[in-house]
Amino acid sequence: MNDNVLEKLKTLAESAKYDVSCASSGTTRGHTKGTIGSTSGWGICHSFTEDGRCVSLLKIMLTNYCMYDCAYCINRRSNDIKRATLSVSELVELTIEFYRRNYIEGLFLSSGVVRNPDYTMERLVRVVKDLRLVHRYNGYIHLKSIPGASQELVNEAGLYADRMSVNIEIPNEASLKRLAPDKNFQSVLQPMQYIQQGALQSLEERKRFRSAPRFVPAGQSTQMIVGATPDTDKDILNLSSYLYQRPTMKRVYYSGYIPVNEYDNRLPALKQPPLVRENRLYQADWLLRFYQFSVDEIVDSSFPNLDLEIDPKLSWALRHPSQFPVDVNVADYELLLRIPGVGVKSAKLIVTSRRFGRLSSWQLKKMGVVMKKAQYFITCNELPMHTINELTPERVRALLTNGTRKVDDAQLLIPFTY
Amino acid sequence: MVVFRYDRSFEGLLTAVFDAYAHHEFPDMLLGEADTPPLFFDEMVRIYTDSEKSTRVWNGLKRRISESALYMLPDAWLSELPGVDMLLFKYMRKAIDAPCSIELNFGDADVMELLKIWKSVDKERLRVIQFVRFQKTVDGMFFACVEPVYNVLPLVLDHFKDRFHDQKWLLYDVKRDYGFFYDERVTTEVHLDAKQWDENGRLNEDSAATDELFFQKLWKGYYSSMTIKERINPRLHRQNLPVRFWKFLPEKRK
Numbered sequence: 001m002n003d004n005v006l007e008k009l010k011t012l013a014e015s016a017k018y019d020v021s022c023a024s025s026g027t028t029r030g031h032t033k034g035t036i037g038s039t040s041g042w043g044i045c046h047s048f049t050e051d052g053r054c055v056s057l058l059k060i061m062l063t064n065y066c067m068y069d070c071a072y073c074i075n076r077r078s079n080d081i082k083r084a085t086l087s088v089s090e091l092v093e094l095t096i097e098f099y100r101r102n103y104i105e106g107l108f109l110s111s112g113v114v115r116n117p118d119y120t121m122e123r124l125v126r127v128v129k130d131l132r133l134v135h136r137y138n139g140y141i142h143l144k145s146i147p148g149a150s151q152e153l154v155n156e157a158g159l160y161a162d163r164m165s166v167n168i169e170i171p172n173e174a175s176l177k178r179l180a181p182d183k184n185f186q187s188v189l190q191p192m193q194y195i196q197q198g199a200l201q202s203l204e205e206r207k208r209f210r211s212a213p214r215f216v217p218a219g220q221s222t223q224m225i226v227g228a229t230p231d232t233d234k235d236i237l238n239l240s241s242y243l244y245q246r247p248t249m250k251r252v253y254y255s256g257y258i259p260v261n262e263y264d265n266r267l268p269a270l271k272q273p274p275l276v277r278e279n280r281l282y283q284a285d286w287l288l289r290f291y292q293f294s295v296d297e298i299v300d301s302s303f304p305n306l307d308l309e310i311d312p313k314l315s316w317a318l319r320h321p322s323q324f325p326v327d328v329n330v331a332d333y334e335l336l337l338r339i340p341g342v343g344v345k346s347a348k349l350i351v352t353s354r355r356f357g358r359l360s361s362w363q364l365k366k367m368g369v370v371m372k373k374a375q376y377f378i379t380c381n382e383l384p385m386h387t388i389n390e391l392t393p394e395r396v397r398a399l400l401t402n403g404t405r406k407v408d409d410a411q412l413l414i415p416f417t418y
Numbered sequence: 419m420v421v422f423r424y425d426r427s428f429e430g431l432l433t434a435v436f437d438a439y440a441h442h443e444f445p446d447m448l449l450g451e452a453d454t455p456p457l458f459f460d461e462m463v464r465i466y467t468d469s470e471k472s473t474r475v476w477n478g479l480k481r482r483i484s485e486s487a488l489y490m491l492p493d494a495w496l497s498e499l500p501g502v503d504m505l506l507f508k509y510m511r512k513a514i515d516a517p518c519s520i521e522l523n524f525g526d527a528d529v530m531e532l533l534k535i536w537k538s539v540d541k542e543r544l545r546v547i548q549f550v551r552f553q554k555t556v557d558g559m560f561f562a563c564v565e566p567v568y569n570v571l572p573l574v575l576d577h578f579k580d581r582f583h584d585q586k587w588l589l590y591d592v593k594r595d596y597g598f599f600y601d602e603r604v605t606t607e608v609h610l611d612a613k614q615w616d617e618n619g620r621l622n623e624d625s626a627a628t629d630e631l632f633f634q635k636l637w638k639g640y641y642s643s644m645t646i647k648e649r650i651n652p653r654l655h656r657q658n659l660p661v662r663f664w665k666f667l668p669e670k671r672k
Contacts, residue, residue: 100632275649
């Protein structure tokens with residue numbers, strides 16, 4: 001270990017940082033004698049970079065040499081950047097020493113493709129195998145599966161990794177072909193399929209034998225770049241929704257395109273990354289996963305893109321005024337989740353508390369309901385004055401998007417009478 | 419106005435609940451030993467902490483509310499907020515008097531308030547778990563300073579005992595001047611007189627391991643390379659990583 005390692009670490013971190021995933025959730029595994037570390041089911045962030053993203057895992061590449069030439073990637077073959085390769089012993093020591101100091105929750109290992117996908121995958125598998133079997137490391141490992149790697153290697157990797165991921169990057173095959181001539185959908189979806197097969201098989205085996213090995217217990221994730229191609233949010237969300245229907249897919253990440261290779265004219269020239277769009281996509285993703293929305297309710301052919309000004313749930317509510325107002329004292333949990341300003345937590349609080357008595361607006365406020373939004377969509381113990389049906393969706397939209405309100409309006413806005 | 423004076427311990431509070439029910443007299447105000455009483459009051463009741471009485475109250479609560487709600491009480495107590503004792507008293511009284519468990523009645527202001535306090539204590543506990551940075555000492559022990567807002571050190575021990583079960587560590591709360599030492603078997607509460615660290619929790623040069631500074635440098639280098647310049651967002655950064663933790667984090671030090 002010397003300053004040389006520091007240089008390599010910096011170079012490889014620079015290369016790995018555009019991968020969004022940093023979750024360390026999904027597996028709970030206590031310590032066992034003779035091993036180092038444990039994992040906690042909810043995941044722990046140990047630091048946050050200045051862009052506000054969490055640092056939970058030591059996110060690093062084994063090497064940033066790459067034989068592919070994907071237009072959106074900083075490590076593409078034709079880029080003139082510093083290249084480095086970490087040795088297995090350096091990587092293992094870094095991981096364990098950082099882990100022991102509580103800097104990280106585990107390792108996120110990925111790599112540029114060297115020689116061929118199988119050769120690269122084999123090197124990755126060797127590192128995690130070494131870490132698990134020789135150094136008895138028991139913390140979290142997220143391993144990138146290389147597109148085009150063979151099933152045998154994915155099957156072996158799955159025995160040591162907690163989570164595996166293959167990045168789709170571009171939500172549309174034609175665009176992918178144009179930007180990354182060496183890749184196609186098949187090479188990405190195939191390893192996903194292998195991971196899924198391995199995980200399902202292991203679940204089946206563990207029903208019969210308690211000691212059967214676990215296979216990628218925290219499932220798999222993937223990532224899509226937003227704004228590098230003309231694909232609409234409808235394309236992106238349809239693909240995510242399709243992926244979420246597959247049994248082991250836990251997360252789809254969206255990464256606002258950051259122009260790393262400005263010279264490439266196949267890519268749009270953006271002044272700044274599409275951060276708002278990325279945020280809206282995450283909100284829509286949450287609606288799919290936790291709010292029981294289906295993808296056609298969020299985007300359809302008449303609204304192929306998400307509204308950047310308001311969140312997707314509010315936008316759905318404004319398009320469906322007939323569903324409102326919802327009476328929070330009687331409505332089903334599913335319906336409560338559809339009210340703008342009510343989240344999963346407050347919906348659960350409402351459902352449990354209303355057994356004890358009728359709820360009023362001040363109680364809802366204390367439970368964390370965002371009354372600024374919710375007031376137009378609910379009735380509770382008090383009589384509603386101005387719900388969306390009296391005010392019209394356009395007016396509600398204007399009220400919620402205008403930052404400053406005039407004093408005169410305030411009187412009209414008192415939402416409830418006692 | 420009835421005033422109860424007790425020793426400001428959790429057991430003392432449980433004893434106060436017992437005595438209140440025994441004498442059918444409920445306090446309007448709870449005072450510690452050293453607190454000045456208000457100018458006018460009708461009666462001052464002195465509570466003598468009694469483990470038998472407090473155990474009876476605890477067992478009684480066990481029958482009335484679920485375990486998860488029960489353990490919110492000592493956790494909320496660790497917040498050390500002014501007035502939390504009166505809130506806990508009111509909560510326990512409601513729990514005892516109600517015909518069925520009140521723990522899910524979040525429409526009730528006291529139940530909601532307790533949930534809020536418990537949540538903020540739990541959040542602080544998580545933050546300590548997130549932002550503890552161990553430093554290796556010459557004798558191979560791992561040391562970290564913390565300064566949590568609430569007294570959450572007892573709540574994080576289980577996590578660290580599980581995770582770092584094969585290393586000796588010492589967690590020290592510099593604000594409350596006590597800590598816990600783990601010797602690879604059990605944790606013991608310690609109080610250190612000779613402080614071998616500076617105001618930023620950094621170990622003195624002669625007590626830190628030789629490669630400690632190098633690993634801090636590596637971590638700092640890694641951390642600064644991870645930032646994507648195009649996305650810098652100081653507000654979000656401070657929201658996720660509150661400034662009060664910065665002085666203990668090697669990556670945030672100058």
